[in-house]
Amino acid sequence: MRSHYCGDINKSHLGQEVTLVGWVNRSRDLGGVVFLDLRDREGLVQVVYDPDLKDVFDVASTLRAEFCVQVTGLVRARPDSQVNSQMKTGEIEILGKGLTIINASAPLPLSMDNYQNNSEEQRLKYRYLDLRRPEMAERLIFRAKVTSYVRNFLDNNGFLDIETPILTKATPEGARDYLVPSRTYKGQFFALPQSPQLFKQLLMMSGFDRYYQIVKCFRDEDLRADRQPEFTQIDIETSFMTSEQVMEKTEQMMRGLFQDLLNVDLGEFPRMTFAEAMRRFGSDKPDLRNPLELVDVADLLRDVEFAVFNGPANDIDGRVAALRIPTGASLSRKQIDDYTKFVGIYGAKGLAWMKLNDLDAGIDGIQSPVLKFLTEDIVKQIISRTDAQTGDIILFGADKANIVAEAMGALRLKAGEDFNLLQGQWRPLWVVDFPMFEKVEGGLHAVHHPFTAPRGVSAEELKLDPANTVSDAYDMVLNGCELGGGSVRIHNAEMQSTVFELLGIEKEEAKEKFGFLLEALRYGTPPHAGLAFGLDRIIMLMTGANSIRDVMAFPKTTTAACPLTNAPGFANPQQLVELGISVIEKPKADAE
């Protein structure tokens, strides 16, 4: 039905007769000539209908937005005055000779031009129209290019694409599973996988050596802008490779991806330990575009007569960190109050500050509610340590270390944006040497997951000091977002049992939940390691979209519903009987 895509017509086609199909993006009668912008997935082209071909012109006059039409015509150069350099096809136009309306369109239920006028609900309800917008279409086309690149890279590097089950057992990732009632085993349930973690480990035990899968994963969590009930992972696992080798290979993939699709050279990714990231940036996924850093000053404040400072400064779990914002002395009292409220979100009880109005004036040039508690020497050391200059402000977080990290880390990001400090477009890094465990009430919690191997210790050694053992895990971070994370896995049963034990998982529970893994570890399991990337988030970053919803064809709302299909919906009562389940809450009659 077509000779070319609309968006592909250019000067090389001058003088050719072409046949195009597509949608009416816009159609206007300007002084007795119809100008039609015809759109297909490759772009727009302008078609001109002159009144001398009366029959065709009459049809053209009836066109309305989003009619699906077939056009034949002659490619000709636009007059110089009408060349549109913003458009791929802006140097040419089609002189229309024929026109067939394939399918008319009713008036549209949402605005195509001013899509910001459409509510998110409307956009999802009429998703098939929303996806006609070039911006949306281009994102999904870009997404297809990314997956194609990734697959080719992995195929060419000896990775095997192997499918793992969607109907499976409750997985250990910790989030809430989606359940699927079984009909043959009434009263029992499958779970949708939060990741294929154990299956990919089993594939290594089977000897497949290098596995990948671009795979749907599921979490029944309350949703945020970058969370969806189903999301897509680039899931990777390898045998006989060290963490260094896995990082090298996947970094190579990511560099290639950015080079190929965005013409961006990411360069070699720096490595940073978890400890350093927390110390300098208050985050395990630091945005390195932001030059602000936290500076520890507890050692200077141990003896000051100010409980807000000396408490945390003398607490082994406490921390006092300074954040210098260049030119920040310009902040108003109101703005400082807003920052104080902001850190309150993260549990900080206050925000001490110090404006350096004029360093030449010595202590008199400094304005701060806490100045009275500090000696001139301490102030000088703080200024020197933070590299502060006249006109800057220094903000202080003092609390438990985790609260300081979270609150001041968040404030660092906010101030970086507010003061327009971000440098460079893409700043990747690896964060490594994560602790194996974090302390939680009642015991230890796995920082990654319970299959992560500790670095360089035996099971016996791990037991002696679990809280200070680092794991052989690694996260790839870009611009403050975690693109993916992984680890070397435990490959012997004794170590695995020890980790379960340290996590407070009872022997019986471990056997019930992970018995098959512990059993599998007995039969010559190879050393293995892997990584999973969040595909949606990668596409979101690469396309500059604001939400992962904008890089998915048919996402759910924040209440996990689909306004397009009206999913979820009520079930056939007979089917519930077959499944051996019943609904507790009576559905509202009017919703039926």
Added chain:
Amino acid sequence: MRSHYCGDINKSHLGQEVTLVGWVNRSRDLGGVVFLDLRDREGLVQVVYDPDLKDVFDVASTLRAEFCVQVTGLVRARPDSQVNSQMKTGEIEILGKGLTIINASAPLPLSMDNYQNNSEEQRLKYRYLDLRRPEMAERLIFRAKVTSYVRNFLDNNGFLDIETPILTKATPEGARDYLVPSRTYKGQFFALPQSPQLFKQLLMMSGFDRYYQIVKCFRDEDLRADRQPEFTQIDIETSFMTSEQVMEKTEQMMRGLFQDLLNVDLGEFPRMTFAEAMRRFGSDKPDLRNPLELVDVADLLRDVEFAVFNGPANDIDGRVAALRIPTGASLSRKQIDDYTKFVGIYGAKGLAWMKLNDLDAGIDGIQSPVLKFLTEDIVKQIISRTDAQTGDIILFGADKANIVAEAMGALRLKAGEDFNLLQGQWRPLWVVDFPMFEKVEGGLHAVHHPFTAPRGVSAEELKLDPANTVSDAYDMVLNGCELGGGSVRIHNAEMQSTVFELLGIEKEEAKEKFGFLLEALRYGTPPHAGLAFGLDRIIMLMTGANSIRDVMAFPKTTTAACPLTNAPGFANPQQLVELGISVIEKPKADAE
């Protein structure tokens, strides 16, 4: 940890020192020398440990099956007498210099050598060991090659890989859906998709023009050898293409796949109408390797004095078909009785037969219980029409046409196998011109699905004679298996409403179930067509596996359970409360 894969070592490496990792496939001490067959995913290699390196030899002596080990050694040629031409690496061996046991293995719970001794349940429970068998590993490696080929083909032909939701609304394919309870909308359920049919149509309405996805689909059906609760489709949809163009493109893909991976030229696929396929083969997926054909003889039998024949012969819905089996006169009475029982499975009430012991002897050379009802002329005409020869048997099916087709079609396949008649290895074809509807009790049923377009009629014309309208659908068939099927879809709302009406779907029900589709059809929907291939079945055929279970990494049993992970399992009662559902049948205490 390795310099090469085991299976990749060959004469080009002679004299090189290599490092290998893998599993002990077999290890024997033969006359004071340890012969180790080391296995990785690429194959086996023989490693020889001489006693002169005592330390290493002592370790080698302790090896048992499925230990995971690292080997270093020197590649050398095998003595001529020991060259094994069956093995990829059969010309060389490794003289072992080093050996590290990476991970020992407990005695195996199933036999690796005589896997037929393992029950299906055992094989699935220890799937990670079952998948170590080269036969199984090779199938999954082959599968990865197939998906890689298919993706590259489609990527290079302008198809976009776009993901569609797994948590969606009940789909209209007719099989039972898997349900997923919603937590935010208590009492309501998502359904897992039986196919992304409506989403891919919506993507065409969005203008994506060419879509594909290799995607999991779900059916909660009772299982057979070639059915699994979750299976994988190569799902394709295009806009502005005719059925011919879709067939051409997908046939090209399949030919390329067979050429590339099996070095088989499938040639151009013949086309056959549904009517011809049913007439000649009693099946809409005829196995063309089988030369036997059904021959209609009702016209000859209308006036015979034998109700079994003259009833169906005079019934407009009846059929009398003859099946000639060359050399079949050798069948014993017992064998004919078995065939009679066999057709009984398909509802046939009996099986008339005629043995042509000696055609030169005229009617006396023919042996048949029905001979007495037939004139010599009728017998001659039957013999002539079926091309029968001395020594053949002719079998007769006489009943309702659908029973004759099914029973005699099945018997044709069975006889083809029994008499070893199959010719050629690969016999693809397209079956086209399916009827739109089949008559069922109470009305009409869609032969494909309710979105299939009729061929060449308007909605008005369709209403006039729905039962005799053919659809614009097509199935790709290979060796008697449906590889895939598809159709041109309905692209206007009036036609779609008419088809729903003819299928007895009430307006309200149509609106409730397919309202979004009917709405979407109003906004300039393009003509579109597509197809879905059953990936598992394609792999099964190409690898010669007996079951789709053997081409999946982690399949379910025939009761839809996973003996490896013990899925499904009991749910956390608290989670059921959150979902607003309860289990009706009390789970057995001992199963908890």
